[in-house]
Amino acid sequence: MLNKYARAFFTRVLTPFAALLLRWGVSPDAVTLIGTAGSVAGALVFFPRGEFFWGVITVTLFIFSDLVDGNMARQAGRSSKWGAFLDSTLDRVADAAIFGGLAMWYAGGGNDDLLCAVAVFCLASGQVVSYTKARGEALGFPVNVSGLVERAERLVISLTAAGVAGLHTFGVPYVEWLLPVALWVVAAGSLVTVAQRMLTVRRESAELEAAAAAEGVK
Numbered sequence: 001m002l003n004k005y006a007r008a009f010f011t012r013v014l015t016p017f018a019a020l021l022l023r024w025g026v027s028p029d030a031v032t033l034i035g036t037a038g039s040v041a042g043a044l045v046f047f048p049r050g051e052f053f054w055g056v057i058t059v060t061l062f063i064f065s066d067l068v069d070g071n072m073a074r075q076a077g078r079s080s081k082w083g084a085f086l087d088s089t090l091d092r093v094a095d096a097a098i099f100g101g102l103a104m105w106y107a108g109g110g111n112d113d114l115l116c117a118v119a120v121f122c123l124a125s126g127q128v129v130s131y132t133k134a135r136g137e138a139l140g141f142p143v144n145v146s147g148l149v150e151r152a153e154r155l156v157i158s159l160t161a162a163g164v165a166g167l168h169t170f171g172v173p174y175v176e177w178l179l180p181v182a183l184w185v186v187a188a189g190s191l192v193t194v195a196q197r198m199l200t201v202r203r204e205s206a207e208l209e210a211a212a213a214a215e216g217v218k
């Protein structure tokens with residue numbers, strides 16, 4: 001949903017910045033790499049220590065590079081399959097660091113085995129959500145579904161909740177519960193999304209086989 005509705009807005013807002021980077025001679029691949037490195041560092045330095053506010057600020061600053069790199073590639077007429085591969089692959093790395101960092105907090109100072117397991121489930125199910133589409137498309141199916149909780153939703157829900165929950169360390173009361181709720185929501189939403197995508201590929205596969213069988217009868 002966010003991918004559909006918010007992308008146009010961010011494309012408009014980020015286009016001048018992307019143009020400036022191109023004028024400075026920065027390549028889209030460099031933005032993809034630096035954005036991922038910054039997101040990973042922000043998540044793994046701050047989240048395991050429970051410093052959610054600064055973690056979210058750092059990760060958010062760097063993760064917007066994911067909207068800038070493609071914008072740069074399109075403006076420069078340099079969109080490539082390699083760029084698409086690099087972008088998607090490094091998305092998975094950044095996501096692993098974000099949910100892995102949260103799981104590390106609950107395994108350590110946060111001292112909550114159940115929430116650690118939920119964060120690990122968010123990590124794993126998010127990767128499976130992306131894999132269903134990548135594998136379905138590689139097999140030649142259109143995978144004509146986005147699903148309830150795509151990457152943008154996973155990030156916005158988790159990072160917003162973590163950022164606000166992090167205000168607890170500055171003395172803001174009654175905000176810590178937001179992160180556990182967000183993790184449960186992302187976990188449940190990702191499970192639904194995996195099911196939506198798997199059912200779509202199953203339907204598309206059946207339709208393709210039926211069409212092939214009908215073709216054979218003629």
Ligand SMILES: CCCCCCCC/C=C\CCCCCCCC(=O)OC[C@H](COP(=O)(O)O[C@@H]1[C@H](O)[C@H](OP(=O)(O)O)[C@@H](O)[C@H](O)[C@H]1O)OC(=O)CCCCCCC/C=C\CCCCCCCC
Pocket residue numbers: 002003004006007010056057060063064066067087088091126129130131133134149150151152155156159160163164167
């Ligand atoms: C009191 C202060 C507390 C601090 C609050 C901080 C607030 C910050 C909170 C959140 C910010 C989160 C920003 C998240 C930005 C996300 C950007 C992003 O990564 O978008 C990527 C997404 C997809 O791009 P791709 O096509 O490159 O990726 C594809 C995707 O990975 C697919 O994965 P799948 O969905 O299948 O799992 C892969 O299949 C595919 O291979 C891959 O190519 O881009 C978009 O979706 C575009 C839209 C992004 C819209 C983001 C909007 C977020 C903006 C603001 C949030 C506002 C929150 C306000 C908080 C207020 C708090 C008080």
Ligand SMILES: Nc1ccn([C@@H]2O[C@H](COP(=O)(O)O)[C@@H](O)[C@H]2O)c(=O)n1
Pocket residue numbers: 028029030032066067068069070071073074078079080081082083084085086087
């Ligand atoms: N280093 C890169 C990154 C991206 N691309 C191209 O952009 C598409 C992704 O666009 P986003 O707005 O989601 O970043 C991707 O599929 C590539 O075509 C690129 O070429 N090089």
Ligand SMILES: [Mg+2]
Pocket residue numbers: 065066067068069070087
């Ligand atoms: Mg990108």
Ligand SMILES: [Mg+2]
Pocket residue numbers: 066087088091
């Ligand atoms: Mg991306």
